[in-house]
Amino acid sequence: METAERIVPPAKTYEKNIAKYVMMPGNAIRRHPFVEDRMRRLQEYADACPFNRVEMGGTEIGIITDSTSYMYAKEVFGDKASILKLGMINPLPVSLILDFAEKVDRLVVIEELDPIIENHCRQLGLEVSGKDVFPLLGEYSQNLIAEKLGLPVPQGVKLDEQLPVRPPVMCAGCPHRGMFYTLSKNKVTVLGDIGCYTLGAVAPLSAVDMTLCMGGSISATHGFNKALGKESEGKTVAVIGDSTFMHSGMTGLANIAYNQSNSTVIILDNSITGMTGHQQNPTTGYNIKGDPAGKIDLEALCRAMGFNRVRVVDPYDLAACDTAVKEELAAEEPSVIISRRPCALLKYVKHKKPLIVDQNKCVGCKSCMKIGCPAISMKNGKAAIDNTLCVGCGVCQQLCKFGSLVSGEV
Amino acid sequence: MTKNVMIVGVGGQGSLLASKMLGHILLQEGYDVKVSEVHGMSQRGGSVVTYVRFGEKVYSPIIDKGEADFIISFEQLEAARYLEYLKPDGRIVTNIQQIDPMPVIIGAAQYPEDLIGKMKAKGVNVDAMDCLSLAEQAGSSKAVNIVLMGRLSRYFDFTVEKWEQAIRDLVPAKFVELNLKAFALGRGED
Numbered sequence: 001m002e003t004a005e006r007i008v009p010p011a012k013t014y015e016k017n018i019a020k021y022v023m024m025p026g027n028a029i030r031r032h033p034f035v036e037d038r039m040r041r042l043q044e045y046a047d048a049c050p051f052n053r054v055e056m057g058g059t060e061i062g063i064i065t066d067s068t069s070y071m072y073a074k075e076v077f078g079d080k081a082s083i084l085k086l087g088m089i090n091p092l093p094v095s096l097i098l099d100f101a102e103k104v105d106r107l108v109v110i111e112e113l114d115p116i117i118e119n120h121c122r123q124l125g126l127e128v129s130g131k132d133v134f135p136l137l138g139e140y141s142q143n144l145i146a147e148k149l150g151l152p153v154p155q156g157v158k159l160d161e162q163l164p165v166r167p168p169v170m171c172a173g174c175p176h177r178g179m180f181y182t183l184s185k186n187k188v189t190v191l192g193d194i195g196c197y198t199l200g201a202v203a204p205l206s207a208v209d210m211t212l213c214m215g216g217s218i219s220a221t222h223g224f225n226k227a228l229g230k231e232s233e234g235k236t237v238a239v240i241g242d243s244t245f246m247h248s249g250m251t252g253l254a255n256i257a258y259n260q261s262n263s264t265v266i267i268l269d270n271s272i273t274g275m276t277g278h279q280q281n282p283t284t285g286y287n288i289k290g291d292p293a294g295k296i297d298l299e300a301l302c303r304a305m306g307f308n309r310v311r312v313v314d315p316y317d318l319a320a321c322d323t324a325v326k327e328e329l330a331a332e333e334p335s336v337i338i339s340r341r342p343c344a345l346l347k348y349v350k351h352k353k354p355l356i357v358d359q360n361k362c363v364g365c366k367s368c369m370k371i372g373c374p375a376i377s378m379k380n381g382k383a384a385i386d387n388t389l390c391v392g393c394g395v396c397q398q399l400c401k402f403g404s405l406v407s408g409e410v
Numbered sequence: 411m412t413k414n415v416m417i418v419g420v421g422g423q424g425s426l427l428a429s430k431m432l433g434h435i436l437l438q439e440g441y442d443v444k445v446s447e448v449h450g451m452s453q454r455g456g457s458v459v460t461y462v463r464f465g466e467k468v469y470s471p472i473i474d475k476g477e478a479d480f481i482i483s484f485e486q487l488e489a490a491r492y493l494e495y496l497k498p499d500g501r502i503v504t505n506i507q508q509i510d511p512m513p514v515i516i517g518a519a520q521y522p523e524d525l526i527g528k529m530k531a532k533g534v535n536v537d538a539m540d541c542l543s544l545a546e547q548a549g550s551s552k553a554v555n556i557v558l559m560g561r562l563s564r565y566f567d568f569t570v571e572k573w574e575q576a577i578r579d580l581v582p583a584k585f586v587e588l589n590l591k592a593f594a595l596g597r598g599e600d
Contacts (some may be wrong), residue, residue, distance in 0.1 A: 154476030
């Protein structure tokens, strides 16, 4: 790949045109014929455009496919089959499809998930194979396509035993862990959101009850409490990360404040967008390039929305988390807990030395294992700390009744 | 003929740099190359897999069961997990390190014993070595990826200089020496 200088085209002049740009009903009705005509022109374009192309090969099978399925099909057939590769699928190139169908003996549509192209072909009166052969679910692969079309596929060997799975886990030192431990311990119903903290649903914490869509935690908690009333209000929270909150949490939060829903929202503020690889967000004070930017003050924002109860807690402090969760759930008004500590993987976060297990004191009770930290395991009946992972966060220390987990700091 | 190399391991072990390095060399050698990675779980201790495919013309970005010429594994259990992807005459190059997954940590499962022996018993070519010790010997436990690349290099015709240049091209200057040492230790005596 070669890179070139960025070309910035000159901005087009804006011309005011209310009939075109303001879609109130009268204008929309007058605009409708234009939209239909545009689709007709796009249809013509689809038939001729370079993104839809025919690669003629053997004519026994003709494959209509798109995106990655094209790669799998080429891998299997090479030039042995003819392929209509679609690069633009709305609107579909009707003439191109009809013309292609004429040239091949058997027409096969290979597309992942819903049969969009297949249904369209059937609408055109074509006889095609599609979901009668290929699965509706999951991703395809070269072996799957070969197998479903009756071709031989390579086989590998397997061990005879069932291997333990390796699900992703929250990192050692993850600031979310302390809060999820607290919620799990207090048997709180947790309506979650999208981010690293969705991993709060994984054993042994198993703390998250629901995750659906970004911002859904807060709206769902509002609805949950409206539906179930008092019984739910005292034991249900929303958890949402700082970045997801900025993305789509505020509308739901305003709803809670405005409608005086007695709900508790926990903003897990790790001061970054963790899951996708440390992008900045409006609460961090930096833009996507890392340059200084505007910074939204979460506490001030929540108060401005009408929350009287806004408190900040350090998730490494289990006692403080416990008090905060209990008190805010008990409060008879909407509340926000900001669980604040930067992601342990951020470059500026200083790590402490790994903890040391005092072999004389450890009784092997496994209390420290309740937090699901990947740095802790059991070796010969006693806790063992992985030095390459432990960042000395000290959350496990607070669970040990025997003082056997010792700070590595001098 | 397309060749397939799968790189598997535990998130955070550095498999992305390994695949980048391999892709880098293969591109320079004039191959058509496709490298695809499972993103998102890279730092969270999950099972991770990267596909490197090269040849005259590569279509599919993934490697399917029974197709891999090499499986480079950073960890024993992960080598066993992806075994089914290996060609019958393919080769597994693996670190013997064991990293407990969460089900083992919380006592819901046992870490299987002697996985390397069991794979060999199935007739699989396994080249197993203690990459962690070699990486530590080179100066950092994080250099396991380059130790493994060193070992893999024995099975390729490219000159040592080519691999070393790839390290210089891809690794920050202050870590180049360490990684060159790790590579040499992994490759061992010819």
